[in-house]
Amino acid sequence: MLDRRAMLAATATALAAPFVPRAGSAQSIARVVIVGGGFGGASAARALRKADPRIDVTLVEANPVFTSCPFSNEVIAGLRDISGQRFGYGAIAESGIHVVQSIATAVDPVAKVVTLDATTSLRYDRLILSPGIDIAYDLMEGYGEAAAEILPHAWKAGSQTTLLRRQLEAMADGGTVIISAPANPYRCPPGPYERASLIAHYLKTTKPKSKLLLLDAKDAFSKQKLFMNAWAKLYPGLLEWVSLSDGGKVIGVHPATKTFETEFGAHAADVGNVIPPQRAGKIAIVAGVADKSGWCPIDPVTFESRLLPGIHVIGDAAIAGAMPKSAFAANAQAKVCALAVSRLLGGMPPADPLLVNTCYSLVAPGYGISVAGVYRPRNGLLTDVEGAGGMSPIDATPETRATEAEYADAWFRTITAEAFG
Amino acid sequence: MPINGIDAAAMSASLEAFRSGERPSTLMGRLMKGFSHDEIQAIAAWVAAQR
Numbered sequence: 001m002l003d004r005r006a007m008l009a010a011t012a013t014a015l016a017a018p019f020v021p022r023a024g025s026a027q028s029i030a031r032v033v034i035v036g037g038g039f040g041g042a043s044a045a046r047a048l049r050k051a052d053p054r055i056d057v058t059l060v061e062a063n064p065v066f067t068s069c070p071f072s073n074e075v076i077a078g079l080r081d082i083s084g085q086r087f088g089y090g091a092i093a094e095s096g097i098h099v100v101q102s103i104a105t106a107v108d109p110v111a112k113v114v115t116l117d118a119t120t121s122l123r124y125d126r127l128i129l130s131p132g133i134d135i136a137y138d139l140m141e142g143y144g145e146a147a148a149e150i151l152p153h154a155w156k157a158g159s160q161t162t163l164l165r166r167q168l169e170a171m172a173d174g175g176t177v178i179i180s181a182p183a184n185p186y187r188c189p190p191g192p193y194e195r196a197s198l199i200a201h202y203l204k205t206t207k208p209k210s211k212l213l214l215l216d217a218k219d220a221f222s223k224q225k226l227f228m229n230a231w232a233k234l235y236p237g238l239l240e241w242v243s244l245s246d247g248g249k250v251i252g253v254h255p256a257t258k259t260f261e262t263e264f265g266a267h268a269a270d271v272g273n274v275i276p277p278q279r280a281g282k283i284a285i286v287a288g289v290a291d292k293s294g295w296c297p298i299d300p301v302t303f304e305s306r307l308l309p310g311i312h313v314i315g316d317a318a319i320a321g322a323m324p325k326s327a328f329a330a331n332a333q334a335k336v337c338a339l340a341v342s343r344l345l346g347g348m349p350p351a352d353p354l355l356v357n358t359c360y361s362l363v364a365p366g367y368g369i370s371v372a373g374v375y376r377p378r379n380g381l382l383t384d385v386e387g388a389g390g391m392s393p394i395d396a397t398p399e400t401r402a403t404e405a406e407y408a409d410a411w412f413r414t415i416t417a418e419a420f421g
Numbered sequence: 422m423p424i425n426g427i428d429a430a431a432m433s434a435s436l437e438a439f440r441s442g443e444r445p446s447t448l449m450g451r452l453m454k455g456f457s458h459d460e461i462q463a464i465a466a467w468v469a470a471q472r
Contacts, residue, residue: 354460356452370448374455388455392447404447 028056030345033114033124035104035283037061037089039068040130040315040330042419045097047338055345058098058122060114061089066420069188070327071412072157076165077198079365085157091421107287109308126341128303129289129296130315130330131281132156133187136294139277141252141261150255151272154195155187167271168202174209175270178260180250181216182277185295187316187325189222190371192275194361197227200235201364213267214241215260216248222324223361223371225394230363250274280317287311295319300377302340302350303333312337321382323375329357331415352377354385360408368392368404425471433465 032048034041037059045059066087074080093099100122106115107127114122135153137144143151152167154160168177177199181192196214203210212235221227231239242248247264254261258269279285279294289296289305296313297306300321305311314337315330323329332355340350358372373389375382392404424432438444440453440461453461 354456356455358448358452372448372451374452385455388451388453390451396447400447407447 027054029054030125031056031058031123032126032128032341032345033058033060033122034128034130035060035114036130036132036281036315037063037066037092037099038130038132038315038330039327039415039419040132040334041128042066042089042092043331043334044128044130044314044338045092046095046419046421047335048342049095049097051339051342052346053096055342056098057096058100059089059092060100060102060104060116060122062101062103064088064101067157067161068327068412068416069155069157069191070415072154072161073191073195073198074362075157075161076154076168076195077202078165078169079198082158082162085161087416087420089420095421104283105286107283107311109287109311112310124310125345126310126312128312128314128337128341129281129284129287129317130313130334131283132316133278133325134281134285136277136279140250140274142255143253143274143276147253147255148274151253151258151269151274153274153276155191155275155278164271164273168199171207171210171270173207175207175211176268177203177210177212177271177273178258178267178269179212179214179273179275180253180260181214181218181221181248181275183217183249185325186275186278188359189324189326190227190359190361192216193221193223193227194363195273195275196239196241197230197235197361197363200231200239204235204238208238210238212239213269214239214248215250215262215267216241216243217250218248219244222359223369223391226369226391227361227363229394230367230369234364234367278316280313284313284317289313290317291319293319300380300382301352302344303337304340312341321375322373322384323355323357323382324359324373326357326359327415328359328411329355331419332356355382358411360404360411362405362408366405367398367401368406368408369401370404370408424468427468429462429465429469432468433461436461436464 068085089099102116152160152164154164252261258272260267280290303312314333316325336353355375360370369392374385439449
């Protein structure tokens with residue numbers, strides 16, 4: 001086997017004109033490519049740079065500006081402007097990370113090359129995929145990219161977010177809003193319920209004769225007691241949750257009539273929001289690191305793929321055991337993965353990690369609730385540390401709810417600063 | 422409030438108090454219950470070293 005020095009020399013000579021030119025690679029000990037510039041990928045790039053500045057880090061991201069899903073429910077409810085969701089890559093690029101605005105289209109795990117387009121490829125010693133989710137349009141009858149312009153999913157923030165906002169603004173008082181929530185697993189487990197809460201708040205304060213129907217493919221959901229307790233107090237008669245057992249599972253939609261089809265009948269909406277089934281972002285599927293579930297099995301110590309060595313998967317795309325698919329989790333996983341990658345490249349064994357997640361949700365302005373967990377690898381999976389974590393108390397005072405709403409704001413400022421600088 | 426650079430002894434005392442419930446909190450108690458004494462010491466040392 002070639003030693004590391006010889007292997008890197010071989011890598012360097014293999015670099016030819018079609019490859020993206022890079023500055024400062026002369027002193028680099030290794031090359032890491034990160035695909036996906038969301039909370040996971042951006043955090044990983046920065047953490048890796050901090051862990052060992054000698055590692056040459058390239059971040060591949062399709063969009064020039066990132067639009068955050070966390071807090072986008074506030075945009076939909078008219079409580080926040082979309083501009084507050086946007087974060088650029090300037091600070092990341094200034095820190096010496098190569099930011100390449102492009103789409104990764106293929107991965108050769110043997111040659112260790114990521115293909116961007118016909119003329120550009122990137123060699124790597126280790127690859128970190130943080131591709132987030134793709135909407136599984138094929139798993140929802142009648143739904144697709146064109147249908148999403150009528151019945152937005154708004155589960156990737158940006159134009160879908162503002163589209164749903166405009167539809168709610170245009171709706172007459174007395175209208176019906178329908179949200180469909182998917183089966184597990186999916187991005188942001190409490191997200192559909194926070195969204196229902198904040199849309200209900202908008203309707204209650206501006207269009208009080210309206211109704212909101214939340215059709216669910218599940219019988220139980222994240223922070224359920226806290227949400228349902230708050231709904232009974234704040235939105236009685238306005239917000240109705242229909243569980244799987246009560247016929248809530250949406251099996252198809254008809255965009256032309258804005259109708260949601262369940263096994264028990266059809267519901268017509270004035271504004272319809274389909275939160276559809278999801279799978280790992282396309283490059284994970286193309287690279288071959290997703291299993292038949294559509295998500296990516298990983299080693300919980302390093303986040304290296306169980307299917308292909310040298311490729312790590314973090315964030316929503318990964319099967320992270322007890323950890324939910326959240327921005328907080330993606331950021332925590334990014335730091336653990338970056339440290340593991342840096343140690344592996346330096347010939348050191350990775351350290352056993354301890355990870356934390358907190359998901360805040362707003363059920364109304366100034367009314368925050370949270371669920372938290374602490375996780376460590378056990379028998380090859382990330383598992384809950386017993387006795388830790390859990391939900392906000394069901395009987396908390398209004399002052400505590402207000403404090404948690406403030407902490408949610410502070411969390412957003414902190415995590416976006418950490419990921420994007 | 423930024424916590425970078427806070428004295429390690431003060432920080433570990435706070436985190437232990439969160440863990441025991443002696444110091445009331447919304448979230449910190451729930452999180453600290455997942456950390457051992459040694460891990461809390463390590464966190465405190467790390468935070469103290471940040472600028």
